[in-house]
Amino acid sequence: MTIELASAGDTEDPAAAGDRPSALDLLTQQVRDLVDAVVLTGVPQDELVEITAELAALTDRLRALRRTSRHPLAFDPEGVPRHAGNAVTGSANPYALPLVSRVTSDGTIRAELSFRQIHEGPPTSVHGGVSAMVLDQVLGQAVAVAGGAGMTGTLTLRYVRRVPYGEPLVATAEYLRTEGRKSWAEGRIALPDGTPLVEATGLFITPRLWTEGTAGSQ
Numbered sequence: 001m002t003i004e005l006a007s008a009g010d011t012e013d014p015a016a017a018g019d020r021p022s023a024l025d026l027l028t029q030q031v032r033d034l035v036d037a038v039v040l041t042g043v044p045q046d047e048l049v050e051i052t053a054e055l056a057a058l059t060d061r062l063r064a065l066r067r068t069s070r071h072p073l074a075f076d077p078e079g080v081p082r083h084a085g086n087a088v089t090g091s092a093n094p095y096a097l098p099l100v101s102r103v104t105s106d107g108t109i110r111a112e113l114s115f116r117q118i119h120e121g122p123p124t125s126v127h128g129g130v131s132a133m134v135l136d137q138v139l140g141q142a143v144a145v146a147g148g149a150g151m152t153g154t155l156t157l158r159y160v161r162r163v164p165y166g167e168p169l170v171a172t173a174e175y176l177r178t179e180g181r182k183s184w185a186e187g188r189i190a191l192p193d194g195t196p197l198v199e200a201t202g203l204f205i206t207p208r209l210w211t212e213g214t215a216g217s218q
């Protein structure tokens with residue numbers, strides 16, 4: 001199998017890389033597969049001990065050279081924030097789903113997603129904190145796309161039905177309004193037919209520190 005990789009210079013610039021994965025993207029996906037395999041493995045103890053030793057050696061190889069800066073925050077042409085290190089969306093973060101959002105013609109943020117068994121909280125259901133994390137992200141994206149990027153001040157959730165893993169779901173969010181440095185959005189995780197599973201509203205505040213010295217920021 002031949003995989004066309006983004007060049008090293010492209011990896012910090014998603015627009016330059018286009019749809020080609022970087023070597024770091026591929027490593028990240030492999031680590032996600034590894035984590036899924038760990039949660040589900042039934043191999044014997046002695047095999048687990050050997051695998052752990054091999055992983056420790058690989059971890060040391062990765063630590064041989066550390067990044068000196070965080071992954072940069074960028075915005076795609078639709079205005080959706082992209083950050084390779086993000087805990088929900090990051091292409092370089094094995095912890096991330098990763099969630100890929102797009103903006104629909106009416107300005108809604110929409111992301112198709114499928115949770116995995118690693119996201120389990122109550123038996124057979126997704127952990128409520130994981131659902132909250134996804135909703136925090138898509139509501140924040142809706143606000144950012146509307147021009148009011150900020151930090152989450154308050155996130156309110158209503159868990160309507162259990163959230164399954166291993167099934168296609170949809171997360172959507174809409175910007176509502178802005179008053180000064182405060183912006184509101186609402187959203188939900190739903191079944192593909194629109195049946196809501198978790199509903200959220202959020203207040204996002206552009207920190208005073210981001211606006212200091214900016215005329216008309218209040």
Ligand SMILES: CCCCCCCCCC(=O)SCCNC(=O)CCNC(=O)[C@H](O)C(C)(C)COP(=O)(O)OP(=O)(O)OC[C@H]1O[C@@H](n2cnc3c(N)ncnc32)[C@H](O)[C@@H]1OP(=O)(O)O
Pocket residue numbers: 081136137138139140141144149150151152153154180181182203205206207208209
């Ligand atoms: C940029 C790309 C974004 C991409 C999407 C990202 C989505 C993910 C977003 C996150 O997860 S952010 C991480 C979780 N949130 C935080 O860590 C926020 C921590 N808190 C803070 O940094 C500050 O408290 C905050 C920026 C929220 C407010 O600090 P400020 O000093 O700018 O606000 P200030 O104290 O001047 O208050 C401004 C107004 O907001 C109100 N306020 C402040 N904190 C609030 C709060 N937490 N909830 C509700 N209202 C709040 C405050 O009462 C006041 O209301 P009024 O104007 O009506 O007087």
